[in-house]
Amino acid sequence: MHAYTVEPLYVKSGQEVLAADFYRPKTEHKPAVILMAHGLAGLRQFKLVQYAKQFAQAGYAVVLFDYRYWGGSTGRPRELVSISSQLDDWRTMIAHLQERKSIDSRRIILWGTALSGGYVLTLASELKNIQAVMVQVPMVDGSELGKLYPIPQLSKALKISSQDYMGGKVGMACKTLPVVSRDDLSFMPTEDSYSGYMSIVHPDYFWSGEIPARVFFNLIRYRPIQEVRKISIPVLFIAAKEDSLMPIASSREAATNIAPYVQYYEWEMKHFDIYHHPWFEKAISTQLEFLHQHIGVSS
Template sequence: MHSYTVEPLYVNSGQEVIAADFYRPKTEHKPAVIIMAHGLAALRQFKLVQYAKRFAQAGYAVVLFDYRYWGGSTGRPRELVSIQSQLEDWRTMIAHIVARKSIDSRRIVLWGTSLSGGYALNLAAELKNVQAVMVQVPFVDGTESAKLYPLQQLPKALKISSQDYMGAKVGMSPKTLPVVSKKGLCFMPTADSYEGYLSIVNPDYYWSGEIPARVFFNLIRYRPIQDVRKISVPVLFIASKQDSLIPIESSRETATNIAPYVQYHEWDMQHFDIYHGQWFEKAISTQLEFLHQHIGVS
């Protein structure tokens, strides 16, 4: 087991500054690096710290960052989810890490969960300087996920999303929707999402619990599944059979499209279970085994 340091990292991305934590194991050799960010509407201090610590202890460097508009990063309106901006933040962080002399830039791994899992797959299909990808319960097909949204609430959600989008064009304050709600309109209205999402929130770090509604349209249209055939690096893909946000059929089809480069696992859990207890431990051991097989510690 390696000891490690955690250093603050600030990187310019467009007009904004991205805040990150750089976990560096104490080793004589330049370590491989894992780049990580959270899924929809989450700060880096929520549940990814536990993963970063375990990877660093195993000898891998980790860069864990907040998207612009979130956490320690700059940008307004706060807590805006912009798929294009977040993908650009990923590209910025990857480019920054490639240029750092303290790590082995030939061994860069992308790690994503839920929405950021979709980003990691997208970027692996696009970029040539990524050596491996690890995704857990990734968001792979917004069109199919939208079919799990309660039909009677969908028109209301689309209406407020459109209002927020048009209002932003003329400088109006954002119209927001809760990420989860027991009974009201929200982004994740499924039965297990309320408790599941709140189980990953870190109460030591404030955020409002709501995000601008305009991203709802873009989430429905976001389909990483369409690009994954271009991936030609090893991919670890962990899906949940009881996922109420991501249809298991979408995960299976995505994995089939990545073959023969994918190592696919399907576990009998719900979407948020992987951050806790036995499922977290199983995920970590599976991910470390994959890393040792394809990347290795010098």
């Protein structure tokens, strides 16, 4: 087990500055580095710190960052989710890691969960400077999100999304939708999503629970599953058999498309269970085994 330090890190991305935590294990050799960020509307403190600590103790450097508009990063409107901007933030952080002298920039691993799991699969299909990818309960096909809504609700969500997009063009205040809700229209409309998402929210950090509705239209069109055949690096893929947000059939199809580069697992859990005992411990054990197999730590 390695001792480690945690340092603040700030990286320019376009006109904004991304805030991150840099976990540096105390070792004589330059460590491999794991780049991490959260899924839809998540802050880096929403349960990801527990993963970063485990990886750092195992001897891997970790950079855990907030997207622009979120947490410690700059940008307005606050709590805006932009798929294109968030993918650019990943690319910016990867480019930054390639320049850092304190880590082994030839061994960069991307780690994603839910929406960010989709992001890192997209990036793995296009970039050549990544050594491996780990995803858990990834959002591989946004079109499945649209199928969760009855037609009247879907029409309402698309209308609000369009109004917010057009309003944003002329500087109007954002029209928002809840990330999760017990009763109202929300981005995650399934029965277990409210209690599941709220179980990962950290009460010490500001989080309104609502985001600008304009991203809805892009979310249901975002389909990493269409790109994953281009991946040719090791991928660890953990899916939830009882995932109400991403059908297990979509995860199986995505994994099949990544073969033979994928190590695929599906466990008898729901979407948010992987952040909690006992699934968290199982996920860490599986992820560390994958890392040791494909990356390794110099003693």
